[in-house]
Amino acid sequence: MPEPGATPGLAEVARNWAATLADTKGVSLPPHELEQILLAVVRDAAAAAVPAHEAAVRRFAALYSASPIGIALADRDGTIVEANAALGSFLGYQPESLHGKKITELGSSDRDSTALRIGLDELTETELDRYQHRVLLDHGEEVPVWADVTLAHLPGDHPGTEYPVLMVSDANEVHLLQETLRHQNVHDPLTGLANSSSFQTKLEAALGTRSGERIALIYLDIDGFKVVNDGLGAGFGDKVLRGVARKLAAVFTEHDAFVARLSGDGFAILLHGSVSPSEVIALVERAFEDLHEPIYLEGNGIGVSASAGIVVKDVGDGGAEDLLRGAEIALHRAKERGKAQWVLFDPELDARDRSRYRLGAVIAGALENGEFSLIYQPTVKLANTDQLAAVNAGLRWNHPEMGELDSDKFYPLAETTGMTIPLGRWLLTESLAATARWRERFGEAAPDVCVRLPKRLAIDPDLVLLVKEQLDRHRLPAHALRLCTDGSSILDPNGEVLDSLSVLSDLGAQLVLTVSGTADLELIPRYRLPVRHIILSGPVVDSLVIDKDGVASRNLSHLITRARELKLRIGAEGVWHEDHAVRLRELGVMAARGAFVAESATGDEVDELIERHAS
Known part of the structure; x- marks a missing residue:
């Protein structure tokens, strides 16, 4: 039995050690004397340990009270038994009022409470030494607050005992900043x-x-x-x-x-x-x-x-x-x-468009690979339809799969893809080269060449230099080139087309205006255009065939009379047949092109037409 006043358990420990030592060879002291010696050792050790323990407790209490981080100590069930001032201040409560609350009850929503419950369970059921999460906690007076919480276990007074501890730090500013950045990342x-x-x-x-x-x-x-x-x-x-x-x-x-x-x-x-x-x-x-x-x-x-x-x-x-x-x-x-x-x-329309767009995408390669060629519309003098006055040059695409494609099939696509300038430059240079060959072979019987420039090329700042270089290269007089335009181009708000054509006219090229009515014709005196030729086009020409009461003839006659007053040479396009050509000639039209001659002609066919005239 331990002595009165002895620390319970220490005497028994001393007795056990004494028996052990007494049974060891070489030890001559009786067991009861050894017991007293060891008991004294234990008492000394206990006396020395108590101040150290009390000092550690005081340090923990001071740290707990003064910590800027909110701390709550709980029992094994997660019920708060102690809360420091920092936690009370952060949550808007007196620290004492938090006593008896479950840690999970601090969550502002079911989701937040569940997150705290999961943390407590993981600490108990796994070897996890701490659990950290960002949750929204209830505030006693204001809106809920964002907090970074850490759950951990503190050892108890007896070996193997552990109790939950909750540590809370303010995450409102960090959370709001993160939310702001997230919002900026996904919002305009x-x-x-x-x-x-x-x-x-x-x-x-x-x-x-x-x-x-x-x-x-x-x-x-x-x-x-x-x-x-x-x-x-x-x-x-x-x-x-x-x-x-x-x-x-x-x-x-x-x-x-x-x-x-x-x-x-x-x-x-x-x-x-x-x-x-x-x-x-x-x-x-x-x-x-x-x-x-x-x-x-x-x-x-x-x-x-x-x-x-x-x-x-x-x-x-x-x-x-x-x-x-x-x-x-x-x-x-x-x-x-x-x-x-x-x-x-529309899926069906889309399928057709895909084919068109595929065509537009390969124009550049086709131009480089020599798939384009010149095609002409012959313009003949109505006084002698065997005599060529000019040829209008255009482009034809000899597509390896789709066959011969006229310009109306690919020029709109070229406009979209920005290929109108390369195509227009090729058309201009090849047309002038063909004109030079005809002049060299047929002399004065060779026709002028007429080119309708795409708008983008017509306003290209390098156009005038290109035309001059090609004329000089082929030793052609500038008047061998006719440049065709229309009223909508003349009325371009920026006036770029008009400026460009005026410079080319000063160089010696002949300007041709397509006219579909009196309004187009009056652009010439209004803007003092250096136009020498007009081409009647569209309904004003077609109606001459369709009209039966002579109204179209009278309207066309007035238009031609006005053109003569302006000292213009008058041509027409879209002429259907010989009778149509005859009526136009009677009204004063000098030259025409259309089905009555040929809708189109290759370079070789133009050679034959020139040769027929020359002979």
């Missing part, structure tokens, strides 16, 4: 709508949903937005874009609508679920109506119109690339039709 800073990256993610997610649903994509582009920016300033333009964004967000609210600004004045709307083409079209038309309503900025009522491309497909019918491409193509078609138009994507 000007309009607040989703940006293109976020839109792509949303599209991919929508396409990954179950089959049987439908998806609609709308590409919407503001018509003539440059007018707003250039006319009123970029600041006004930004305000208009914000107004457009608000209107679109207000219209597209159904079918899980997702509205994004892609770039500039381009927007996209994604609809998903049970959606039909008619519903989408109705929403687009409603958006068009709202956009027409003026937005008033500093007394200016600014209204805009938009064009839209629409695709409606079943989920699973093609991927994101197909959907985006279809909407873009539909938007291009809408723009081609004019302003404030929408177009619903």
Whole structure:
């Protein structure tokens, strides 16, 4: 039995050690004496340990109380038994009022409470030494606060006992900063709508949903937005874009609508679920109506119109690339039709367009590989139809798979791809080279060559130098080249075509104006155009065959009379047959081209026509 006042258990420990030592060979002390010696050793050790333990407890208490980090000590069930001042201040409570609360009850929502419960369970059931998570905690007086929480175990008084401890640090500023950065990463800073990256993610997610649903994509582009920016300033333009964004967000609210600004004045709307083409079209038309309503900025009522491309497909019918491409193509078609138009994507039309676009994409290679050749329209003198007055040079594409393609099949595509200038330069240089060969072979019987320049080439600053170089290279007089234009080119607002043609006229080239009515003809005196030839074209020529009461003849006669007053040489194109040519000649037309001669002729056929005249 231990002595009175002895620390329970120490005497027994000493007795056991004494028995052990007494039984060891070489030890002569009796067991009870050894017991007293060891008991004294133990008492000394215990006396020395108590101050060290008390000092450690005092240090922990000071750290716990003064820590800027909120700390709560809990029992084994996770019930708070102690909370420091920092935790109370952070959560808006007196520390004592937190006693008796479960740690999980501090979470602001079920999700946050569950996160705390998971942490406590993992500490108990696994070898995890700590659990960290960001949660939203309830605040006693204000809105919930974001906190980075750490859960850990502290050892108890007895070996093997552990108790949960909660440590909390303020994460509000960090969380708000992260949320701001996240928002900026997925939203357009000007309009607040989703940006293109976020839109792509949303599209991919929508396409990954179950089959049987439908998806609609709308590409919407503001018509003539440059007018707003250039006319009123970029600041006004930004305000208009914000107004457009608000209107679109207000219209597209159904079918899980997702509205994004892609770039500039381009927007996209994604609809998903049970959606039909008619519903989408109705929403687009409603958006068009709202956009027409003026937005008033500093007394200016600014209204805009938009064009839209629409695709409606079943989920699973093609991927994101197909959907985006279809909407873009539909938007291009809408723009081609004019302003404030929408177009619903047509797969059959798309298949035809793919063939056309494929054709346009390889024009450059075809030009380099020698697949283009010259084709001519002969113009003959009506007084002697065997005599050539000029030949109009054009391009023909000898496509390896599709055969011979006339210019109307590829020139619009060349305009889109920027190939009109290379094609026009090739046409001009090859035409002048052919003219030089004819002049060398046939002399004065060789016809002039007439070239209609693409607008982009006509305003190219290098055009005059190109023409002069080619004329000099082939030793041709400038008047051997005729340059044909029309009223719409003359009326170009910037006047670039007119300036270019005037310089070429000063060089000696002959200018030819295509005329379809009196308005075109009057451009010549109005702008003092250096035009020597006109070509009557279109209905004014066709009506001479169709008209039975003589009205067309009288109108054409007036036009020809006015042309004579201006001292112009008069030709016509699109002449059907010999009788048609005869009537034109009777009215004063001097030369003509069309089916009555030949719709087109190769270089060899032109050689034969010249030779017939020369002989």
